[in-house]
Amino acid sequence: MLGGFRSFVLRGNVVDLAVGIVIGAAFTAVVSGFVKAFLTPIVGLAAGATGDFSHKAFTVGGTSFPYGGFIDATISFLLVSCAVYFLVVLPINKLHQRFAPHQDVQADKRDCPQCLNPVPARARRCGFCTSGLEPVDGTAPGDEERVRV
DSSP, X not given: OHHHXXXXXXXXXXXXXXXXXXXXXXXXXXXXXXXXIIIHHHHHHHHTSOSOOTTOOEEETTEEEOTHHHHHHHHHHHHHHHHHIIXXXXXXXXXXXXXXXXXXXXXXXXXXXXXXXXXXXXXXXXXXXXXXXXXXXXXXXXXXXXXXX
Protein backbone atom coordinates (compact mmCIF):
# COMPACT_ATOMS: atom_id res chain seq x y z
CA MET A 1 0.00 0.00 0.00
CA LEU A 2 2.77 2.46 0.88
CA GLY A 3 4.77 1.37 -2.18
CA GLY A 4 1.93 2.52 -4.44
CA PHE A 5 1.71 5.84 -2.63
CA ARG A 6 5.47 6.31 -2.91
CA SER A 7 5.43 5.62 -6.65
CA PHE A 8 2.50 8.05 -7.06
CA VAL A 9 4.26 10.85 -5.17
CA LEU A 10 7.57 10.34 -6.94
CA ARG A 11 6.06 10.35 -10.41
CA GLY A 12 7.29 13.24 -12.52
CA ASN A 13 3.87 14.86 -12.87
CA VAL A 14 3.28 15.19 -9.13
CA VAL A 15 6.74 16.58 -8.46
CA ASP A 16 6.45 18.99 -11.41
CA LEU A 17 3.08 20.17 -10.14
CA ALA A 18 4.44 20.75 -6.64
CA VAL A 19 7.38 22.74 -7.98
CA GLY A 20 5.00 24.74 -10.17
CA ILE A 21 2.79 25.62 -7.23
CA VAL A 22 5.74 26.76 -5.11
CA ILE A 23 7.19 28.83 -7.95
CA GLY A 24 3.71 30.23 -8.68
CA ALA A 25 3.26 31.33 -5.07
CA ALA A 26 6.64 33.07 -5.08
CA PHE A 27 5.90 34.66 -8.44
CA THR A 28 2.52 35.88 -7.16
CA ALA A 29 4.27 37.71 -4.33
CA VAL A 30 6.69 39.35 -6.78
CA VAL A 31 3.96 40.48 -9.18
CA SER A 32 1.69 41.68 -6.37
CA GLY A 33 4.57 43.67 -4.87
CA PHE A 34 5.33 45.22 -8.26
CA VAL A 35 1.70 46.19 -8.78
CA LYS A 36 1.34 47.61 -5.27
CA ALA A 37 4.62 49.55 -5.36
CA PHE A 38 4.55 50.92 -8.90
CA LEU A 39 1.30 50.49 -10.82
CA THR A 40 -1.30 51.29 -8.15
CA PRO A 41 0.28 54.69 -7.33
CA ILE A 42 0.30 55.51 -11.05
CA VAL A 43 -3.44 54.75 -11.21
CA GLY A 44 -3.91 56.91 -8.12
CA LEU A 45 -2.08 59.79 -9.79
CA ALA A 46 -4.16 59.42 -12.93
CA ALA A 47 -7.42 59.23 -10.95
CA GLY A 48 -6.43 62.15 -8.71
CA ALA A 49 -6.72 59.99 -5.60
CA THR A 50 -4.33 58.15 -3.34
CA GLY A 51 -5.00 54.87 -5.08
CA ASP A 52 -6.64 53.42 -1.95
CA PHE A 53 -10.39 53.03 -2.37
CA SER A 54 -10.86 50.60 0.52
CA HIS A 55 -12.60 53.20 2.70
CA LYS A 56 -15.18 54.22 0.09
CA ALA A 57 -18.78 53.30 0.89
CA PHE A 58 -22.32 54.48 0.42
CA THR A 59 -25.31 54.15 2.72
CA VAL A 60 -28.88 53.24 1.78
CA GLY A 61 -31.56 53.01 4.42
CA GLY A 62 -29.05 52.83 7.24
CA THR A 63 -27.07 49.98 5.60
CA SER A 64 -23.49 50.66 4.53
CA PHE A 65 -22.20 49.23 1.23
CA PRO A 66 -18.37 49.24 1.24
CA TYR A 67 -17.74 49.22 -2.50
CA GLY A 68 -14.16 50.43 -2.13
CA GLY A 69 -12.76 46.96 -1.41
CA PHE A 70 -14.34 45.69 -4.62
CA ILE A 71 -12.82 48.57 -6.61
CA ASP A 72 -9.39 47.90 -5.07
CA ALA A 73 -9.62 44.20 -5.89
CA THR A 74 -10.75 44.90 -9.46
CA ILE A 75 -7.98 47.41 -10.11
CA SER A 76 -5.43 45.06 -8.56
CA PHE A 77 -6.67 42.18 -10.74
CA LEU A 78 -6.47 44.26 -13.91
CA LEU A 79 -3.01 45.56 -13.06
CA VAL A 80 -1.68 42.09 -12.17
CA SER A 81 -3.17 40.68 -15.37
CA CYS A 82 -1.54 43.42 -17.46
CA ALA A 83 1.79 42.98 -15.70
CA VAL A 84 1.79 39.21 -16.23
CA TYR A 85 0.74 39.58 -19.87
CA PHE A 86 3.25 42.26 -20.83
CA LEU A 87 6.16 41.11 -18.65
CA VAL A 88 5.80 37.31 -18.98
CA VAL A 89 3.42 36.13 -21.71
CA LEU A 90 4.55 38.41 -24.54
CA PRO A 91 8.30 37.77 -24.04
CA ILE A 92 7.74 34.01 -23.76
CA ASN A 93 5.64 34.01 -26.95
CA LYS A 94 8.40 35.91 -28.76
CA LEU A 95 10.96 33.34 -27.59
CA HIS A 96 8.75 30.49 -28.76
CA GLN A 97 8.35 32.10 -32.18
CA ARG A 98 12.09 32.63 -32.49
CA PHE A 99 13.29 29.24 -31.30
CA ALA A 100 10.38 26.93 -32.13
CA PRO A 101 11.15 24.53 -34.95
CA HIS A 102 9.32 25.20 -38.18
CA GLN A 103 6.32 22.96 -38.57
CA ASP A 104 6.46 21.01 -41.82
CA VAL A 105 3.41 20.95 -44.02
CA GLN A 106 1.84 17.53 -43.87
CA ALA A 107 1.51 15.68 -47.16
CA ASP A 108 -1.90 14.56 -48.32
CA LYS A 109 -2.73 11.08 -47.03
CA ARG A 110 -4.65 8.11 -48.36
CA ASP A 111 -5.40 4.74 -46.82
CA CYS A 112 -3.48 1.67 -47.91
CA PRO A 113 -6.03 -0.77 -49.43
CA GLN A 114 -4.33 -3.75 -47.74
CA CYS A 115 -3.74 -2.62 -44.14
CA LEU A 116 -5.86 0.59 -44.06
CA ASN A 117 -3.05 2.64 -42.48
CA PRO A 118 -2.62 6.21 -43.70
CA VAL A 119 0.24 6.69 -46.17
CA PRO A 120 1.30 9.73 -48.22
CA ALA A 121 -0.91 10.14 -51.28
CA ARG A 122 2.04 9.93 -53.68
CA ALA A 123 3.55 6.82 -52.06
CA ARG A 124 4.21 3.83 -54.30
CA ARG A 125 4.66 1.36 -51.42
CA CYS A 126 3.00 1.20 -48.01
CA GLY A 127 5.38 1.88 -45.14
CA PHE A 128 3.41 -0.40 -42.83
CA CYS A 129 2.72 -3.57 -44.84
CA THR A 130 5.10 -2.89 -47.80
CA SER A 131 2.41 -3.69 -50.37
CA GLY A 132 2.65 -1.91 -53.71
CA LEU A 133 0.28 0.99 -54.22
CA GLU A 134 -1.31 2.23 -57.42
CA PRO A 135 -0.28 5.75 -58.43
CA VAL A 136 -2.93 8.41 -57.92
CA ASP A 137 -3.61 11.61 -59.82
CA GLY A 138 -1.18 14.33 -58.88
CA THR A 139 1.99 12.29 -59.26
CA ALA A 140 4.94 14.26 -60.50
CA PRO A 141 5.86 13.98 -64.19
CA GLY A 142 8.38 11.22 -64.71
CA ASP A 143 7.38 9.30 -61.59
CA GLU A 144 6.28 6.35 -63.70
CA GLU A 145 9.64 6.24 -65.47
CA ARG A 146 11.71 5.93 -62.27
CA VAL A 147 13.87 2.85 -61.96
CA ARG A 148 12.69 0.61 -59.13
CA VAL A 149 15.31 -0.77 -56.81
